[in-house]
């Protein structure tokens with residue numbers, strides 16, 4: 001299953017950004033002229049209304065024989081649904097499965113095919129992406145009864161984009177590769193909105209040839225990608241990023257509450273922070289709703305606590321002290337115990353208040 005990119009007029013979309021064109025251009029510059037995607041013509045009206053779920057590349061990834069690479073997608077939660085939808089909107093041949101079948105319906109109505117088990121998805125598709133909650137569900141869907149492994153075989157690829165620990169990823173990789181198929185871990189940085197906008201960051205590791213094969217799909221769903229070598233490195237990078245993020249959110253929460261207690265307007269604190277060296281998009285994005293005690297879920301708090309727990313396990317495995325993250329993890333555990341698991345992770349601020357709201 002090597003990759004050919006075919007210019008496809010029927011799948012010609014406006015690119016969402018110059019940056020995504022640049023990514024596509026550098027990849028496609030290596031291709032024979034006849035297979036290069038058609039560049040966006042300057043004759044397109046520049047005031048064309050822009051749709052967030054835009055396909056970014058006018059390409060249709062294909063097998064050696066010219067047939068399209070068929071794509072499976074397992075797990076249609078907050079992240080999986082918009083990621084799969086972007087593939088569908090780009091003209092990819094997508095087959096979906098989700099434990100709760102009703103979440104497949106909107107994608108089926110957009111043109112996705114459906115199979116009733118992970119096994120049947122992987123049997124039907126050349127490459128299959130999995131976006132599952134945690135290590136347990138990633139293992140279950142890959143290696144359980146009628147799991148993905150049962151439908152895998154030589155020439156196929158499995159790309160696990162869930163956030164799990166390196167040990168789980170290596171276990172899944174071992175089972176997939178024993179079937180003769182290839183494996184790539186590719187957890188993502190970026191939340192619900194970047195998933196909708198095709199702006200995720202992929203942290204990949206595993207079979208390099210599979211990485212190269214799925215590059216066009218990663219570029220539809222994301223804005224950048226890193227290839228980090230052996231399986232486990234992508235998982236470790238993702239956990240470290242989220243460990244930092246979880247600690248940042250915890251101390252930001254302390255700052256918001258402290259500012260209010262000493263008579264300052266926390267909204268002004270958000271603005272001050274946004275102007276200086278510690279500015280981060282996360283603070284500007286989440287701060288105003290945190291001040292109003294609103295936590296619309298983009299990244300569920302239960303997943304942030306899972307990532308803190310897994311990151312602390314990683315640190316433990318190499319005897320790296322992480323006292324700040326360990327303290328932050330305790331706060332997420334308190335927030336969970338107050339029934340905030342399914343709220344956005346910014347609800348961790350509630351764990352610092354005398355009276356918890358849910």
Ligand SMILES: NC(=O)C1=CN([C@@H]2O[C@H](COP(=O)(O)OP(=O)(O)OC[C@H]3O[C@@H](n4cnc5c(N)ncnc54)[C@H](OP(=O)(O)O)[C@@H]3O)[C@@H](O)[C@H]2O)C=CC1
Pocket residue numbers: 074075076077078079080098099100103131132133134136137140141161162163164188189190191192298299300303304
């Ligand atoms: N939300 C975010 O901002 C981000 C999340 N992530 C990571 O991506 C992954 C998915 O996150 P997100 O989409 O937010 O999570 P959701 O909780 O919205 O979705 C979880 C998915 O896992 C499925 N699932 C859970 N348990 C099982 C099981 N035992 N068997 C089969 N399927 C199961 C759910 O199926 P069902 O619908 O049936 O419940 C659902 O499809 C997580 O690892 C998370 O840490 C990474 C980056 C950002």
Ligand SMILES: O=CCCC(=O)O
Pocket residue numbers: 163188189190191242299
């Ligand atoms: O794993 C979730 C990451 C959320 C984000 O990067 O904004």
